[in-house]
Amino acid sequence: MSKHAGAVAELVEQLGRLPGVGRKSAERLAFHLLRVSETEALALAESIRRVRQDVRYCATCFNLAESETCGICANSDRDLTRLCVVEQPRDLMSLEQAGIFKGVYHVLLGRIAPLDGIGPDQLTIDDLVERVRVGNFVEIIMATNPTVEGDGTTLYISNLLSEFPVEITRLARGITAGSVLEYANREMIADALMGRQKL
Amino acid sequence: MSKHAGAVAELVEQLGRLPGVGRKSAERLAFHLLRVSETEALALAESIRRVRQDVRYCATCFNLAESETCGICANSDRDLTRLCVVEQPRDLMSLEQAGIFKGVYHVLLGRIAPLDGIGPDQLTIDDLVERVRVGNFVEIIMATNPTVEGDGTTLYISNLLSEFPVEITRLARGITAGSVLEYANREMIADALMGRQKL
Numbered sequence: 001m002s003k004h005a006g007a008v009a010e011l012v013e014q015l016g017r018l019p020g021v022g023r024k025s026a027e028r029l030a031f032h033l034l035r036v037s038e039t040e041a042l043a044l045a046e047s048i049r050r051v052r053q054d055v056r057y058c059a060t061c062f063n064l065a066e067s068e069t070c071g072i073c074a075n076s077d078r079d080l081t082r083l084c085v086v087e088q089p090r091d092l093m094s095l096e097q098a099g100i101f102k103g104v105y106h107v108l109l110g111r112i113a114p115l116d117g118i119g120p121d122q123l124t125i126d127d128l129v130e131r132v133r134v135g136n137f138v139e140i141i142m143a144t145n146p147t148v149e150g151d152g153t154t155l156y157i158s159n160l161l162s163e164f165p166v167e168i169t170r171l172a173r174g175i176t177a178g179s180v181l182e183y184a185n186r187e188m189i190a191d192a193l194m195g196r197q198k199l
Numbered sequence: 200m201s202k203h204a205g206a207v208a209e210l211v212e213q214l215g216r217l218p219g220v221g222r223k224s225a226e227r228l229a230f231h232l233l234r235v236s237e238t239e240a241l242a243l244a245e246s247i248r249r250v251r252q253d254v255r256y257c258a259t260c261f262n263l264a265e266s267e268t269c270g271i272c273a274n275s276d277r278d279l280t281r282l283c284v285v286e287q288p289r290d291l292m293s294l295e296q297a298g299i300f301k302g303v304y305h306v307l308l309g310r311i312a313p314l315d316g317i318g319p320d321q322l323t324i325d326d327l328v329e330r331v332r333v334g335n336f337v338e339i340i341m342a343t344n345p346t347v348e349g350d351g352t353t354l355y356i357s358n359l360l361s362e363f364p365v366e367i368t369r370l371a372r373g374i375t376a377g378s379v380l381e382y383a384n385r386e387m388i389a390d391a392l393m394g395r396q397k398l
Binding site: 006007008010011013014015017018019020024025027028029030031032033034038040041042043044045046047048049050051052054055064066088089090093 | 205206207209210212213214216217218219224226227228229230231232233237239240241242243244245246247248249250251253254263265287288289292381382
């Protein structure tokens with residue numbers, strides 16, 4: 001790249017830092033941004049700037065928000081007796097897109113991961129406990145990812161919350177809709193068998 | 200996305216316009232840009248802005264440049280008797296990375312593609328002919344992509360240049376027909392340059 005204009009080399013370097021973008025992809029994206037209209041290229045730059053300037057965490061649930069409170073916490077139609085706990089804003093987005101859950105959320109902003117040096121203090125667990133203490137929740141739905149670390153985080157939190165008169169549940173485990181048994185792994189089959197439901 | 204903060208939705212939309220970036224990738228990239236340090240996110244935005252502001256085409260060869268003349272044309276060590284004609288700046292970059300060719304370049308900024316409505320007038324062919332007319336070139340190396348359109352472009356140009364006392368060569372077919380120069384590795388480019396054939 002040293003043979004190339006510095007600004008192009010710099011852009012390739014910056015694009016190459018994005019997850020899943022290798023050297024060749026970064027070059028292709030850079031040349032794409034040089035080829036499209038100036039308006040389109042600058043719109044992307046502006047979106048990045050704006051998202052970092054305007055987006056913050058909701059003071060209540062730590063979802064992404066463009067004001068003090070996110071759209072869900074600000075929505076008076078939501079059921080304030082049910083709280084769904086997720087790891088990241090993107091998990092919240094997946095749940096919202098399903099359109100089934102009508103309660104409110106709490107985003108942990110991570111999961112307890114000792115191998116990565118992430119302990120409970122780096123998450124929003126204290127805020128969660130305080131919300132449960134002062135709120136009128138009847139159910140806390142733990143929706144961490146179905147991984148060792150997600151399960152560990154759920155276990156840790158459910159212990160903390162056991163002193164409160166709330167029901168603590170977690171997402172059902174089983175075979176995924178649309179999948180085939182042939183490709184289900186041992187854990188999926190075990191979950192599906194353990195949680196089998198009466199017809 | 201309507202459930203999400205507008206700035207995030209906008210960024211996902213902008214990222215989704217990049218080539219090879221689907222909906223899910225755009226979401227992943229957006230959340231990445233929200234998670235990294237503000238400095239890193241803004242560095243990408245600034246790189247995009249700067250590349251569009253500072254980068255233009257070299258007045259001589261139409262390579263990307265940050266001033267009137269690109270680094271190659273401004274380099275007095277280059278051999279001004281050999282001219283290599285490529286379709287795009289990225290092809291020039293591939294050739295430069297191989298480090299074999301010491302002459303100068305001419306970037307056509309495309310190839311003749313009747314099906315896409317691209318004729319000779321939309322390329323920098325007039326400028327190329329003028330350079331050959333006034334220059335002291337002994338050899339013009341045609342390095343268009345080994346595709347039907349690239350070959351057609353080379354044929355068209357070699358006819359135009361036949362009136363001048365220069366040797367016209369093209370890259371050896373060490374490169375596989377149907378592929379693109381952008382992804383050629385060093386060995387393939389070296390083979391192609393060494394074995395260049397008289398037209």
